[in-house]
Amino acid sequence: MGCASTVRPLDQTYLPESIITTGGDVAFELAAVPNKQWGSGPSSAPPSFGAGGSAVTVNVPRPIIRITPGTTRTVRVDLQRMITGIDEFTITGESSTGGSTVVPTSGRFAENGSATTRVGITA
Structure with missing residues (x-):
């Protein structure tokens, strides 16, 4: 080709x-x-995968969930490493309006560069 x-x-x-x-x-x-x-x-x-580019792509298959105040629910997060040399990841987050917190989550990429994890969100 x-x-x-x-x-x-x-x-x-x-x-x-x-x-x-x-x-x-x-x-x-x-x-x-x-x-x-x-x-x-x-x-x-592609230039976006080189220096200064995103090293990981992230997908949240069901990004909208309902959380009762005082409880924690989880969302599935799929990750794909886009460059070599990265073996581990950490997911953190914060609410733009306050009132919700993200449980920091760490993991390792599989040999093919993929990973799936669950991230807790507390309301």
């Missing part, structure tokens, strides 16, 4: 910003055999 824009052939797994801001054409070519080297170089990763 290969990718080219109106500017040049691309080895990155993302498109240059100029495609959005000024327009252009994108052409993909599929070969009979996959090119396992395409998009695998250090400069091929």
